[in-house]
Amino acid sequence: MYIYDEYDQRIVEERVAQFRDQTRRYLAGELTDPEFLPLRLQNGLYVQRYAPMLRIAIPYGLISSTQMRKLAFIAREYDKGYAHFSTRQNVQFNWPALEDVPDILAHLAEVQMHAIQTSGNCIRNTTTDQFAGVAADELVDPRPWCEIIRQWSTFHPEFAFLPRKFKIAVNGATEDRAAIGVHDIGLNVVKNDAGEIGFRVLVGGGLGRTPMVGSEINAFLPWQHLLSYLDAILRVYNRYGRRDNKYKARIKILVKALTPAVFAERVEAEWQHTKDGPTTLTEDELKRVATHFSAPAYETLRGDDDAYLAQRQADKGFNNWALRNVHAHKVPGYAAVTLSLKPTAVAPGDANDRQLDAAAELADRFSFGELRVTHQQNLVLADVRQADLHALWQAAKEQGFATPNIGLLTDIxxxxxxxxxxxxxxxxxxxxxxxxxxxxxxxxxxxxxxxxxxxxxxxxxxxxxxxxxxxxxxxxxxxxxxxxxxxxxxxxxxxxxxxxxxxxxxxxxxxxxxxxxxxxxxxxxxxxxxxxxxxxxxxxxxxxxxxxxxxx
Structure with missing residues (x-):
């Protein structure tokens, strides 16, 4: 997964110090509610029905066991003992005290996490397939592209105050598990007849009061031009998007009003100013980012594990779990496993502090210390040996993670x-x-x-x-x-x-x-x-x- 360099770490720590002072000034009466509003939103802090809510970024749903343990610590020390995983592959705390939020952000910075741009009218967390990098039907691992988009969009000076919030999703597989059709921008990795990689670009999807499926505005965008083309889309939106009515401010309203064809023409015209400029991506830059997503130290296995298949035959409960919660992996002898956060009588997507610690332990024990947060509000261990699946199932049952309902009606x-x-x-x-x-x-x-x-x-x-x-x-x-x-x-x-x-x-x-x-x-x-x-x-x-x- 992506590891901060010294500049990343310094930026996040400086933001924590900045917000600590802003919070102090607000609590001292030196900032009014309207003055504090944009400052707290820039740091993921909402005011909900009963208490503040802090939304923490989990870039493209990828989280380490160390980071998960930090979430468990925050849940215990600063919340009511649990966290909520959202459809944006982020995590939310529903009960932090306002005066504690700077301390929470400081703890997050210790493990390369933050709440920047998880709220407000900006580009939010870019999401993708929870099986990115391991899916058997994957054309290209989308995580490097998500990271490139994250680095481009975070603190982008032109797009900090858009007409409305903005969401991007990337899919690199045959099946679309990233729901790209209902995002402001949906990117689907494709290959042309020459075998070259590019993106099919959809714009104007989204839900809310006026739900729409995105429209194709570019059937094949060469990958080198991804950022300059995204720049062009956002600039057209920034220029023509409505700011007089927040219910009509999303880009989907603009695309519909102009028609997708006219919107595409305006993007193309804007793109000509930046197409071959400094944001043009190179092989070296792609390789630099992709090295953060290299494969873990897989064992060389011949294929399906005989003991695993025999255990499925012998145990109906284990087989039911394997049918729904175990997923195909591109490496022989491995599987991806979904830990269900949907047992009956638990709010979907919720996990208590003990479960968060337990999920981290399972990741260390079975899946190279990494987890994924899914669009469906569950957790994934992406790299489990088939030989370990029965032991994982037993451990998951003890923690309430083994409900065999993934994709079924109760996986709500x-x-x-x-x-x-x-x-x-x-x-x-x-x-x-x-x-x-x-x-x-x-x-x-x-x-x-x-x-x-x-x-x-x-x-x-x-x-x-x-x-x-x-x-x-x-x-x-x-x-x-x-x-x-x-x-x-x-x-x-x-x-x-x-x-x-x-x-x-x-x-x-x-x-x-x-x-x-x-x-x-x-x-x-x-x-x-x-x-x-x-x-x-x-x-x-x-x-x-x-x-x-x-x-x-």
Whole structure:
């Protein structure tokens, strides 16, 4: 993973000292709330419903065991004993005291972590595939490109105060596990007929109040020009993006207003000023960054481990876990493993301080001391020997990490909702728990198969409900909390925005509503279909008829 040089470390430490003084001045009454607002946002600090919330950057989801232990320490010493992993592959603390935040940032700096640009109208954390570098279907490891983008975007003087927040995702595999279609900029690594590497560039994706799938503005961008082309996109956005209405300020609104073709023309015109300038990438620069992501010291193994295969045959519980939580690896004899943060009755994405320490220990023991944070709010050990999988499973069970539900209905993406967020219209976590309890039979879950269920507490869509196969949105109905359901969303290669099922439901109705939706799917599916396939084939009407006939 990327290691700070002396300049990186100095910049982060200077930022800590700067914010310490700003916080002191605010608490002393020398700075007003409006004056302090942009300063705290630049350091990842929000004011939530009950307490501040500090969002910490985990660049492209990659974190070391040392850094994970530091998060455990912060959870114990400065929070209520837990942390929350977000869909942006970052981590959040929901209960820090304002006066403690400078100390927290100082502790983070000790392990090359920070909260810079995790909030505010700037370029946020660049995200990617949680299996980057090890995926069997990978064309190119996207992590060096994410790091190049991170270095380009952090403290970029032109893009510190954009019309609105800005998110970039990079995918380097056949399957899109980075959800590039619903980002402000989505980059997909491609090869042309000559075998040269480049990027397919999508712009204008995003969720929130006006969900959209990004539009292609460049089918093949040579990799050497990546940064100058990104510069051009951001400059067009900075020049023409709306600043008079924050609900119409995202780049997706600009792309739609201009049309993708006209937007692409303006980017092309802007690009001509910088195309072959100082930001042009070289082989040497790419190699310099890529050396930080060299392969660990893999053993030379002949292929699938016989003992592992035999243990799967002998133990149904282990086999169920292997089916859902163990993933193919490009190196023979190895696997990637997802540690589920979605056991029933735990807020999705939450881990307590003991679990954070335990995850670090598992990483050291089984996966070269590294972990990944996923878009789905779980953790990944990317480099586990198949021979060690049974021991890992047993250790993971002891820590509550071994729920065999990855990709299943109870692997719910869920924002903190009204329990924490001052923007939320309704609670999200209790709805997730009620649905998990309803579908607590693992055999039934495995029979249902792949099904993404996403929950957001408001239209800001932090839970990505628009792209869930089943999406749930909290809405306010005359002061009461209700929930709107959508069906048919997708976040991968065929990204799509879900369609609203109909009128909203009370909280206590939601488990029954989801049950009816699943029942229709099970009745109508063909043997080879998952939920999204059946929905696309039969459409909305059968689901609507069943749900509303049974509920209203």
């Amino acid at each position: 993406i869920c924002c903190p909702g009204g329990d924490f967020c001052s923007l939320a219209n309704a609670k999200s976590i209790p709805i997730a728990e009620a649905i998990q309890r309803t579908f607590d039979d693992l055999d039934y879950l495995h029979d249902i198969g792949d099904l993404d269920l996403n929950i957001s507490g408001c239209m800001n869509a932090c839970g990505h409900h628009h792209v869930g196969h089943i999406g749930i949105l909290g809405v306010d109905k005359k002061g009461a909390e209700f929930y709107q359901v959508s069906l048919g969303g997708e976040s991968g290669r065929n990204a799509a925005i879900g369609k609203i099922l109909g009128p909203s439901f009370a909280a206590e109705e939601m488990p029954a509503v989801v049950t009816k939706v699943v029942d229709v799917y099970l009745e109508k599916r063909t043997p080879e279909e998952n939920f999204i396939d059946t929905f696309q084939r039969i459409g909305m009407d059968p689901f609507k008829e069943r749900v509303y006939a049974a509920t209203h």
